[in-house]
Amino acid sequence: MSVRVRFQERPGITYVPSSRSGNAPLLADIISKPMPQLYPENKYDMDACTAASIGDLEVLKKLLRINPNTMVSKNQTGWTPLLYAAYLGHNSVAAFLLDNGAQVSENVDDSTNGRWQTPLMMASACGNLNVVRLLLERGANPKMCDKEKRQAIHYAASCCQNVVVDTLLAAGCDPNAADSHGTTPVHEAAIAGHEVTFLSLLEKGGNVEQKNSKGENAAVLGCEHNRILQIISDHQAETAKQAPQAISGNRGPRSLSELLEEMELGKYSEPFKNENVDLEVFFELKEQDFKDMNIPYGPKKRMLDVIKRYKTTGVIRSDTFDSNQSSSTSPRGYSSHPEDDNGKMTDTLRSIRDLNQETKTFVMNALENLGSGDINKFVVIT
Structure with missing residues (x-):
């Protein structure tokens, strides 16, 4: 963590005397100054969160023998070792932690950080497919929500992780699940402009007409991506071909x-x-x-x-x-x-236009026949 220092007044300036001035050489002057104390690397003890973040399985095994509780302990930011392993894609580390006390339960106090983000959400956002599959196999709930009611599939869709999206859909995730702002995974994919992810969601029942809390649907949210707009247009046309829509209420004609x-x-x-x-x-x-x-x-x-x-x-x-x-x-x-x-144009105006056109044609033909002197070509209308 960086630390900012605010000086009450401008700090003083130290001038190092030049070797040309006849004083002590510059290097000797610097060496004579007090230097910070140096410590060997083995002086510091690595904690479980750090070991999990860099994928150091051997350190985790040592820590487990010393204190098994370190496998599930949270650091100052509220993250567990499993969250780090899932976020950074260390599959073997995640499996080791799950075998030694780490939880994927729905209890936000045990398995999530301060924003209620789960290891599955972290793995989904980063596209760590093997970790996603591991967590699902160990009982992770794919529909668990964070504080904003966002599920793992929201994270995967917003980060264009289409393979993870397919996996989560197969696990029962809803492509139309709305978060606290009404945003769905379909919306997330439209905003990101990732057509493969967008198509995967539509194939599993994604609704392009569903709106968020601001009244925006997928077309509005994806308006900067021409390919997304084309997919929406094609999807609507295909849906329209499948069956006639309702004539009365919500039921279409049966015959x-x-x-x-x-x-x-x-x-x-x-x-x-x-x-x-x-x-x-x-x-x-x-x-x-x-x-x-x-x-x-x-x-x-x-x-x-x-x-x-x-x-x-x-x-x-x-x-x-x-x-x-x-x-x-x-x-x-x-x-x-x-x-x-x-x-x-309404029907009445359209009829008037057609009648005027017929009258105009008749008059032009009559004038042409008059000019040719052929009276026999006139047709009398009664």
Whole structure:
């Protein structure tokens, strides 16, 4: 530990006389000054924490014979020999300590430091895989928390230790476990920008939408890492393909007929049954498929809108359908076009635009025919 000395006043300056001045030579003058006392190395006794930190197993064996309690004693900073061995990756030392009284129990007074950090947390942060496996085999609890409610998997994820993350996930750790700030291992990997660790967490059920106490999800926390953002986008798209999301409450439609009933289009179930179209196939249909089944324009348009929204977002909103609306109009809370939710053109404006375009085309054709003098090309509309 370094020590700072504050002088009450500026210290004095000693000038060494030059050998050229005719005084004693410079070297002789220095030697004549009092020197600090020197001690041999064997004068100092090594403690168990120091021996564990440098991996000196022989010293630990000697200390064990002198006083077995030194294997579990804490130093002034609250660290045990096992914490040092785990932190610095001395597997054989860690095994020796565990065989001679060191604990990996859930009692924070025995096996942790002042921040309640466990040997497993220390080994996980540093990627000491062999020590991690040893501690787990000896009964270390992978879900034990420190004072900030951080588990070993938080430490491993934040330090990009993907192999350790895989080991801890296999031991039952939750990729979505939140600490006192709502931060999860998924968040830690996103912040670190380590895509391999991030992918491992997602494969075991990691939630990219879960937010911390500040309302930040993985995309926000990993915004500086383009590869993380791409993984999130790909993951969301893959999730959206797996199954339709909930239409009402938290339960999705169990069948196509149920979906059509929710849309108040149940009377159109028969054509789909005749073509052996189930719920999964329904979301792969194209406009021509609906024409071939003679589905009228209004219902066809609504069904295509639902398919488009599902393919775009993977979500069918719970307030999508309104029993007070007819089948030819857009359902409550769900515009006919997904882009309308972003403030773009409504159905009415879109119809006006199409009508104006048709009128413009007709007028241009009429002017062109007038210019050519071919009156027979006019079409009278009544």
